[in-house]
Amino acid sequence: MRTITALGRSGLEIFWFVLGCLRLFLDFLYWLVIGPLKGFRVRMHETARQAVRMGVNSIPIVFLVNFFVGVTLAVTVADILKIFGAVEYTASVMGVGFWRELSPLLTAIIMSGFAGASLAAEIGTMKVGEELMALEASALNPIRFLCVPRLLAVIVMVPIVTLLGNIFGIYGGYLVYYAMLDLSWAQFYDKMLDAMKVKDVWVGGMKSAIFGGIVGLVGLAQGLQVSGGAEGVGRATTNAVVYSIILIIVADCIITVALYIV
Amino acid sequence: MGAKGTSGVDRDSQFKKGDVIVRCRDVRMSYDGRPILKGVNLEVRKGETLVIMGGSGHGKSTMLRLMIGAEKPDSGTVELFGQEITKLSEQELYPIKKRFGVLFQSGALYNSMTVGENIALPLREHTDLDEKIISIIIKLKLELVGLRDFEHLVPSQLSGGMKKRVGLARAIALDPEIIFYDEPGAGLDPVMLAVIDELIMGLGEKLGVASIVVTHEMQSAFRIADRMVLMHGGLVLAEGTPEQIRTTTDPVVQQFIQGKAEGPIPLRLSSRDFAEDLLGG
Numbered sequence: 001m002r003t004i005t006a007l008g009r010s011g012l013e014i015f016w017f018v019l020g021c022l023r024l025f026l027d028f029l030y031w032l033v034i035g036p037l038k039g040f041r042v043r044m045h046e047t048a049r050q051a052v053r054m055g056v057n058s059i060p061i062v063f064l065v066n067f068f069v070g071v072t073l074a075v076t077v078a079d080i081l082k083i084f085g086a087v088e089y090t091a092s093v094m095g096v097g098f099w100r101e102l103s104p105l106l107t108a109i110i111m112s113g114f115a116g117a118s119l120a121a122e123i124g125t126m127k128v129g130e131e132l133m134a135l136e137a138s139a140l141n142p143i144r145f146l147c148v149p150r151l152l153a154v155i156v157m158v159p160i161v162t163l164l165g166n167i168f169g170i171y172g173g174y175l176v177y178y179a180m181l182d183l184s185w186a187q188f189y190d191k192m193l194d195a196m197k198v199k200d201v202w203v204g205g206m207k208s209a210i211f212g213g214i215v216g217l218v219g220l221a222q223g224l225q226v227s228g229g230a231e232g233v234g235r236a237t238t239n240a241v242v243y244s245i246i247l248i249i250v251a252d253c254i255i256t257v258a259l260y261i262v
Numbered sequence: 263m264g265a266k267g268t269s270g271v272d273r274d275s276q277f278k279k280g281d282v283i284v285r286c287r288d289v290r291m292s293y294d295g296r297p298i299l300k301g302v303n304l305e306v307r308k309g310e311t312l313v314i315m316g317g318s319g320h321g322k323s324t325m326l327r328l329m330i331g332a333e334k335p336d337s338g339t340v341e342l343f344g345q346e347i348t349k350l351s352e353q354e355l356y357p358i359k360k361r362f363g364v365l366f367q368s369g370a371l372y373n374s375m376t377v378g379e380n381i382a383l384p385l386r387e388h389t390d391l392d393e394k395i396i397s398i399i400i401k402l403k404l405e406l407v408g409l410r411d412f413e414h415l416v417p418s419q420l421s422g423g424m425k426k427r428v429g430l431a432r433a434i435a436l437d438p439e440i441i442f443y444d445e446p447g448a449g450l451d452p453v454m455l456a457v458i459d460e461l462i463m464g465l466g467e468k469l470g471v472a473s474i475v476v477t478h479e480m481q482s483a484f485r486i487a488d489r490m491v492l493m494h495g496g497l498v499l500a501e502g503t504p505e506q507i508r509t510t511t512d513p514v515v516q517q518f519i520q521g522k523a524e525g526p527i528p529l530r531l532s533s534r535d536f537a538e539d540l541l542g543g
Contacts (some may be wrong), residue, residue, distance in 0.1 A: 137359060138364075138436075
């Protein structure tokens with residue numbers, strides 16, 4: 001009984017939190033679209049700085065993870081396909097798997113740690129240090145000033161980094177392919193394209209943009225609701241990672257089912 | 263300094279020395295059902311320094327947050343420059359916010375920016391000034407707080423007292439008409455405290471800035487105040503010049519300004535009887 005109560009409570013907590021994120025997203029849209037019409041410009045310079053901080057700096061780790069998952073997946077799949085004498089179809093699995101699913105998901109999960117946690121810690125520390133109140137007192141809206149550049153940067157950068165993740169992962173798969181079958185890149189590439197649809201590419205891109213939005217919104221919302229000093233910042237950072245991974249996986253499932261089955 | 267929007271239009275002409283520029287009437291507020299303010303009335307005139315004293319949890323910081331528009335009261339009115347601010351939307355408040363500065367308890371410097379950028383931020387965001395002029399203003403403001411050489415440091419390289427001084431330089435960047443100080447003395451050594459006091463008094467005398475100082479550093483309070491109020495239990499208990507406050511016979515006021523442990527202000531905040539509580543009653 002106690003477990004059920006606890007489960008219900010954390011479910012409710014996530015529900016309210018998601019509502020809070022949606023409100024933040026509406027604020028974001030306001031300051032992105034309507035704000036500039038009223039003379040409150042979007043801070044593009046800051047957006048670029050944040051894009052470097054969260055996007056460009058994450059490339060090495062995205063490379064490592066996608067590359068090794070690519071190698072592992074290729075070996076695993078090739079092993080099974082060998083039974084059916086269809087090892088060359090490894091290329092198809094790599095293409096479809098990475099574009100549609102693996103790279104968006106893996107990259108988003110990396111970003112929830114790399115960007116989401118650091119957003120929550122950064123904004124949370126600013127809240128605790130009265131910096132947010134100082135911004136408000138000098139007639140600067142913290143959402144416009146801090147959240148819009150960060151969220152914009154993460155929504156733009158996650159798809160770009162995901163695209164690179166595709167390349168790294170598929171290249172990892174190709175190395176296995178080459179070692180086992182001694183086939184050229186051109187042959188691998190043809191097989192891969194045979195199995196892929198244009199839809200796989202745009203679905204992957206769309207997903208990664210949505211995941212980027214989730215990572216950014218969850219990190220920022222957690223940071224904004226910090227209370228209670230350093231301990232609160234620590235809690236927000238943990239929650240940012242946990243909540244964004246949960247929400248990313250749920251969103252992934254919903255999108256995939258909606259677009260490929262329904 | 264041509265602030266953008268409506269704020270720059272009639273700012274100097276409207277108020278003369280002695281005019282009331284902050285007026286709070288019957289302000290009430292509670293948190294989670296617990297009343298913090300129970301009908302506070304306050305007035306501040308142009309060019310005067312008002313010190314708000316009071317024990318922790320007696321509503322003085324809440325009063326400050328209400329006056330800077332960070333919170334809204336449950337009832338009552340708060341007027342700044344003759345304009346009721348409690349009903350205004352965030353964006354309607356902006357022109358008013360550009361006319362006051364706030365020095366927060368910790369300084370609240372933006373840690374990702376250098377000292378110079380901290381001071382430049384309100385100038386860059388709210389004025390059309392040229393970068394050359396902004397850099398001159400930064401130097402002027404830093405010279406005023408004695409930290410001209412520190413423009414390129416980041417806040418983590420500064421001591422607590424220096425952070426406060428930079429915070430003050432940032433608060434006066436737009437040449438405000440009112441400056442709010444939240445416990446400017448907290449965590450400072452006596453010399454630094456005296457330096458900050460000198461700055462507060464200097465700004466009032468030289469620039470005609472009104473200062474509202476929330477503090478419980480008694481020595482500094484009596485040094486800088488033109489007028490003082492003592493808040494107790496969510497109400498203004500006493501109000502007057504430093505001399506009037508010093509000579510008042512009210513036992514609560516006397517206990518507070520002399521910092522005595524024994525007196526009418528209770529140490530124990532528990533409502534239940536101690537013996538009853540021990541016996542699990």
